Amino acid sequence: MARDTFYTSVDIGTDKVTSIMARVGTEGELKVLGTGVVTSQGMQKGRIENIDEVQETVRASMEEAQRYIGNGVPSGVYTSVTGVHLSSLNTKDVVDNPDDVGDISAKLLDRLLRGSFPDVGPNQEVLHVIPIGYHVDGMSGIRNPVGLHGNLVEVEAHVVLGESVALKNTAKVIESNKATVKQMVLHSLASAEATLSGDEKEMGVVLADIGGGTTDIVIYRQGQPWYSAVIPVGGSQLTRDLSVALKTPMYMTEEMKIKWGSVMPEMIAADEEVVIPSFQGQPKHSLSRRILCEPLHDRMLELIKLIVLKVRQSGLREFPTGGLVLTGGGAEMTGLTDLVQKTLGGTVRIAYPEGISGLPAQLRKPAFSAGVGLLLWGIKHQGETRSSMNGGRS
Ligand SMILES: Nc1ncnc2c1ncn2[C@@H]1O[C@H](COP(=O)(O)OP(=O)(O)O)[C@@H](O)[C@H]1O
Ligand SMILES: [Mg+2]
Structure with a gap:
C-alpha cells in the first residue's frame, strides 16, 4: 500500500485546540507545515458541551494551520478523545488453528482480535482493541505469532470504550470542517507516542x-x-x-x-x-x-x-x-x-514531545505531546480503518 504523504492532527483539549499539518519528506521523516493553536470554547473536562463553540474553535485552529499551506490539504484527520465517558478493560480470546491450516497467519490473528471485541451496551462504542500479547499452545509472552506453528492461539488485548454520543460529537466537529476522521485516538495513547x-x-x-x-x-x-x-x-x-x-x-x-x-x-x-x-x-x-x-x-x-x-x-x-x-x-x-x-x-x-526532528519551537512544550503524538500515531497506524481498531503492533 502506498504510504500517505500528508498527516493532519486535531487535538481537542479542554484548554486549547491544536491542529498540526505535516508532510512526509523524501527520507520518510515528518515535516510540520502548519500549526494552529486556539483557546478552547465549549469543552468541559474533555467532553464537548457546546458543539457549535467547539466546531468554531476547531475551524479556527484548522484554518490557522492551513494558512501556511494554501489549499489542497488532506482531508483525513487524526483526532484525540478524552473524558470520563471512556473506560477500559483487558480481554482474552482464543482461536483454534487446525493442523491442516498450517502456520499462524495474519488473517487468523485478525479473526482472533475481532473475536476479542467485548459486547458493548447500546450507548457505547469500541475505540481501541490493542493486542498486549499472545499465547500459543500455552507458551506465553509471544509478541507476534505470525508464521509460528501452533494450534491454540490466545490473545490478550487492551480495549478502550467510549460513549457513542461523545464520540459522534467529536466526529461531527471534524466533519463540519470539511474533513473526515481517519482515526480517533485516546488522548493518553497519543501523548505516549510522543513522550515514552x-x-x-x-x-x-x-x-x-x-x-x-x-x-x-x-x-x-x-x-x-x-x-x-x-x-x-x-x-x-x-x-x-x-x-x-x-x-x-x-x-x-x-x-x-x-x-x-x-x-x-x-x-x-x-x-x-x-x-x-x-x-x-x-x-x-x-x-x-x-x-x-x-x-x-x-x-x-x-x-x-x-x-x-x-x-x-x-x-x-x-x-x-x-x-x-x-x-x-x-x-x-x-x-x-x-x-x-x-x-x-x-x-x-x-516529558516534552519528541519523535519529529525540526519540530517548530512553538510545539516543543508538554502541552503539545498529544498533538505531536497523533501525527506519530498516524504514521504508525496508517491504512487502518476504524473497524480494524489499531491491531498493528509497533
Ligand atoms: N508554565 C505553566 N505552569 C503551570 N501550569 C501551566 C503552564 N503552562 C500551562 N499550564 C496549565 O496547563 C493546563 C493546560 O494544559 P494543556 O495540556 O494545554 O490542556 P488541554 O489538553 O486541556 O488543552 C492549564 O491548566 C494551564 O494552566
Ligand atoms: Mg491535552
Whole structure:
C-alpha cells in the first residue's frame, strides 16, 4: 500500500485546540507545515458541551494551520478523545488453528482480535482493541505469532470504550470542517507516542498527561498499553482553587499561577512577597508567595493521590520500574517533580514531545505531546480503518 504523504492532527483539549499539518519528506521523516493553536470554547473536562463553540474553535485552529499551506490539504484527520465517558478493560480470546491450516497467519490473528471485541451496551462504542500479547499452545509472552506453528492461539488485548454520543460529537466537529476522521485516538495513547521511550514501555511506566480539565493516564507493560483511565481533574482546577483563595477572576489568576505558582511552597523563601493587582475595587496588595502557593500544593497533592489510586485500581501494587512520566500543560507547574519525589519517591520526569526532528519551537512544550503524538500515531497506524481498531503492533 502506498504510504500517505500528508498527516493532519486535531487535538481537542479542554484548554486549547491544536491542529498540526505535516508532510512526509523524501527520507520518510515528518515535516510540520502548519500549526494552529486556539483557546478552547465549549469543552468541559474533555467532553464537548457546546458543539457549535467547539466546531468554531476547531475551524479556527484548522484554518490557522492551513494558512501556511494554501489549499489542497488532506482531508483525513487524526483526532484525540478524552473524558470520563471512556473506560477500559483487558480481554482474552482464543482461536483454534487446525493442523491442516498450517502456520499462524495474519488473517487468523485478525479473526482472533475481532473475536476479542467485548459486547458493548447500546450507548457505547469500541475505540481501541490493542493486542498486549499472545499465547500459543500455552507458551506465553509471544509478541507476534505470525508464521509460528501452533494450534491454540490466545490473545490478550487492551480495549478502550467510549460513549457513542461523545464520540459522534467529536466526529461531527471534524466533519463540519470539511474533513473526515481517519482515526480517533485516546488522548493518553497519543501523548505516549510522543513522550515514552521504547525502554520505558518495556520496563513498564505510568504516563499522566495533565491537561486543563482532565489527567489522562496510560500504563505500559512489556511494551504495550495495559491500562488506561481519565481523571476529571487538571490544571484549571489549580487555577480555580487559587481564584477562590485570592478572590481574583480566572484570567488574572491563570497569569499569576504561571508567574508565581509552585506546588512546593516550602522551597520558597518565607519572606518573598508578590503584589496582587487591584480588581473590582479591591486595592492592589502584597501577599506572601508561599501562602499564594498553598492551594496549588494541596490540589496537586490530591491529583498525585488520584494517580496513585488509578495505578492501584489497575492491579499494580507499586509503580513499574519506568516510574512516572508527566506531560501536558499542567506538568509545567513549578515544583512538580520535587513534590512527586517527596510524595512517592521513585523515578519521575517531565516529558516534552519528541519523535519529529525540526519540530517548530512553538510545539516543543508538554502541552503539545498529544498533538505531536497523533501525527506519530498516524504514521504508525496508517491504512487502518476504524473497524480494524489499531491491531498493528509497533
Ligand atoms: N508554565 C505553566 N505552569 C503551570 N501550569 C501551566 C503552564 N503552562 C500551562 N499550564 C496549565 O496547563 C493546563 C493546560 O494544559 P494543556 O495540556 O494545554 O490542556 P488541554 O489538553 O486541556 O488543552 C492549564 O491548566 C494551564 O494552566
Ligand atoms: Mg491535552
